[in-house]
Amino acid sequence: MTHWTDDVFEVLVEAGVRQAAYVPDAGHTRLIQRCHAAKRITAVPLTTEEEGIALLAGAWLGGQRGVLLMQSSGVGNCINMLSLASACEFPLLMLVTMRGQWREFNPWQLPMGRNAKRILTAAGVACDTVAEPARVAAVVANAAAGAFGNADRRAVLLHQKLMARKTFGR
């Protein structure tokens, strides 16, 4: 059985994604590696998530599709830049690995973990949450089709249950 991140990678390739912007998260490790290794995808490490919103707007102006990979703590960093995506109706596909949701070890992750969905929703990004490995690819494919087909802002929130638990050695 393939790991769900390999399924997601195939979905992104199938959707025609050519730029993959990211601020790393442990849950995205394998997907980031695959994006770096892919000839047709330019992987763009960012210093902060809002750079990715702007990058992908430029990519679309130039005729390319992209994806933004990040963790829930980065959602707040995106808010004002999301007005660029909304005001111009740029397609936007965000894959957000969730923290602060399920057996969280670090209480500092709780504020954004609890609020990522409503913050994104308030900023004009429609969210789908997925918690079952077998459903991830279909949910991402649906969000990609919505984003690029309808020039819409879409995020898939990847539930913390999908990721290995981080315990800082304790």
Next chain:
Amino acid sequence: MATTRSEKFPLRRRDVAKALIANRGRLLVVAGLGAPAWDMTAAGDDDLNFPLWGAMGGAAMIGLGLALAQPRRRVLVVTGDGEMLMGLGAFATIAVQRPSNLAIVVFDNEHYGETGMQLTHTAHDVDLEGIARAAGIRGASTVRDRAGLAKALSVILKKPGPVFYDIKVRAENLEFVLPPKDGTVLKDRFRKALLGRNAAR
């Protein structure tokens, strides 16, 4: 308000804007919010200009995404010192990608022009050229006068990049020359002009 040094800078922003696109050819332009967007519009609105009415701190990154998507076209980002200061991480991100077709120019008047001419950090000698160079954008440079601008133009428009120029311009409030403000219009006209039939996809 007390006189500040940038009120005496010799270069005028609208002249620099005109010089940058005098022979624009196939140039793609992203203009940062505020005065740089009005300057580039005054110099000549064009379907292949993408002027920003917001997204502060994002101009250089929009330029990067565009430059990566269109490696055979020169991409020019023109923005302000305040806008660039809000997105300094972009220098680092751009340096990692090394897009040879991307040039970033800051019209540095050392003030926030749209909000009451408050001083920006560059008025206190924060050095955008130095920040860009330290981030890894080799050949980052500062222009202060006509002779410097004349030399810089061919680098900005032709030299393999990424290129960064901080152009010190006079602090002055000029007539508003506004581009369309409907973001979907700006996006659609740009894509249609650049991509033709493929814009629909």
